[in-house]
Amino acid sequence: MEKNNYNRFWRWHFYAALFITPLLITLTLSGIGYLFYTDVENNVYKHEFFGKSTQTEQLTIDQGIEKAKMTFKDYSVSKVSLLEAPYNTRLTMTHKDGSQKYVFLDANYQIVGSQNPEYTFSNVMRAVHSSLFVGGTVVNYLVELAACWAIFLLLSGIYMTFKGRALKKEANPTQRQKNLKWHALIGTIITIPMVIIIFTGLPWSAFMGDFIYSTAQKHPSIGIPLLKQKPPTSDMNEIPWATRKNELPTSGDASHAGHNDMAHMENMTNRSGMITLEQLMNEVNKANISKPYSIIYPNDEQGVYVVSKGSNSGVTGLDVSPYDEVTTYFDQYSGKLISKVGFEDYGILGKLYTWGIPLHEGHLFGWLNKTLNLIVCLLFLLVIFWGLKTWLIRKKKNSLSAPPNLSGKLSIGFITFMVLLGCLMPLFGISLILVVLIEIIISSKNKLQNANIAK
Structure with a gap:
């Protein structure tokens, strides 16, 4: 036998x-x-990451974002990544057709350069892998x-x-x-080390990855806290009375969905009553959240600014230790810190994979x-x-x-x-x-x- x-x-x-x-x-x-x-990109994209613009006038970050939107027509800003010096600030801009562009701003918030995300070294390697x-x-x-x-x-x-x-x-x-x-x-x-490497990579997989993620969501005590799954909402009383009942653009037929989504995003970054990004950054500093971190805009009039530090962002210069991972929610009108959830709040499954993914990627x-x-x-x-x-x-x-x-x-x-x-x-x-x-x-x-x- x-x-x-x-x-x-x-x-x-x-x-x-x-x-x-x-x-x-x-x-x-x-x-x-x-x-x-990260080592390859720091050298290949040295100009975008660390270079300076020929324009030396000091702008606010909000002015820099507006200039980027004017420069790249039909694009809106969906995320802002604020990195530690000497890295430049990175904007993730989304076109009305769904494509994206990375735009880099120097210390004066002047435009340094841009990238097509699809063909960056990290994204090509990730796509092949x-x-x-x-x-x-x-x-x-x-x-x-x-x-x-x-x-x-x-x-x-x-x-x-x-x-x-x-x-x-x-x-x-x-x-x-x-x-x-x-x-x-x-x-x-x-x-043993190879089995560990393979298993820590399975959270990205199509079949088992979905199973792990859904389990972490359904059982917050061992996985992802409810606060991280369902962000809080902004205080509607903070919206100016005159514009409080203004309706957001709504999607029409499928053929115009992309255009309406763009209009919606433009509304989100320019809504009357919203605090500026500079004001938000001041609130972030008061909350003792240091760079690097990313800011995601609210997706509707009740949405919140999401400010987060991640251990597996896949962005050069943005990753932090799993123990420093945190997601915070700020009111889009008052800038008040509503709540936050960090690594210590995760369940055992959430902690395991928050720790395991950077181990798999090689930067734990x-x-x-x-x-x-x-x-x-x-x-x-x-x-x-x-x-x-x-x-x-x-x-x-x-x-x-x-x-x-x-x-x-x-x-x-x-x-x-x-x-x-x-x-x-x-x-x-x-x-x-x-x-x-x-x-x-x-x-x-x-x-x-x-x-x-x-x-």
């Missing part, structure tokens, strides 16, 4: 590796690129499946390493045995985090390389040389292991059903062929 288990793990390990290796190489290389996106730069539900599921099966590869490799002869000394080892030894040894060393504890992640990723690529070499040496011409199909019954241990993995990773569990069905069909076909030969 034990030999049967070993051979079955070997067979599934082989086929899983065969099908997902191209994806794993792509995800690993793009992951390495994303590890160093999460959806192969193609996007769509099917591709997102495919990426998640590759991550799940990678965990199976690592764990099944551990089983075969200690049950087989990979690490046993051979008097005169062949080239295949040498490759297999390195494949098994390095795979064993990186299994500075350069040491980056270096460890880089070493693990490079070793993982070597494991793939030695695995491929081992197979190619064993491979016969015009044949996959796959491990043989087995007719023996599945052991309780094997079934328990696969069920546990399927429960931990639901999409993996669903794919596992398909794999079992394929194995049953192949087994039945082989039995039929053997029966016909016997006749």
Whole structure:
């Protein structure tokens, strides 16, 4: 039975590796690129991030924003990112067709330059890593499946390493045995850190990520506090009496939805009675909230200014320690701090992933985090390389040389292991059903062929 288990793990390990290796190489290389996106962007976008405008007149931040809106017609400001010196202030501007632009303002709030967000280094690496730069539900599921099966590869490799002869000394080892030894040894060393890296990346995934996020929302005691899910509202009494009953523009038919959304956003940044951004920043300082932080405008007449510090913003210069993460809500008319929610208010699930995501991205504890992640990723690529070499040496011409199909019954241990993995990773569990069905069909076909030969 034990030999049967070993051979079955070997067979599934082989086929899983065969099908997902191209994806794993792509995800690993793009992951390495994303590890160093801040270092790359600080150099590639030096002018936008740290440069100065030729215009030296000192403006207020509100004047700078108005100038940006005049310069980039049909764009509105949806978010303002205020970073620590020497970084410039970054505006996220949204076009009426839904596209975005990053605009940078220097210390005088004069325009320095702009970027197309879609093609910044960080966003390209993120798009490749999460959806192969193609996007769509099917591709997102495919990426998640590759991550799940990678965990199976690592764990099944551990089983075969200690049950087989990979690490046993051979008097005169062949080239295949040498490759297999390195494949098994390095795979064993990186299994735990690699599984941690994969699991801390799953909150972004299409299937399991949605499940984790919905669980965190439905159970605030272990996940995301209600205050963070449902922001408070501004005090309507703070709106000037003369304009209090003015109606916001409403969406018309679908063909004009984008235009109306733009009109709505313009109204949000220019509404009579709203405090200026400079006034808001003064209130933020009084609340002892230091840079870096981002400001999101209210989305309607009852909305609030959302001022937040995040540990996984994906913006160079904006990330903070998970323990400094905070979301605050300010009245859009009075500037009063209404409420705030920080890391200490999260449930265990919220804290776990607030801590885990920057660990995955490589900036939880500075350069040491980056270096460890880089070493693990490079070793993982070597494991793939030695695995491929081992197979190619064993491979016969015009044949996959796959491990043989087995007719023996599945052991309780094997079934328990696969069920546990399927429960931990639901999409993996669903794919596992398909794999079992394929194995049953192949087994039945082989039995039929053997029966016909016997006749």
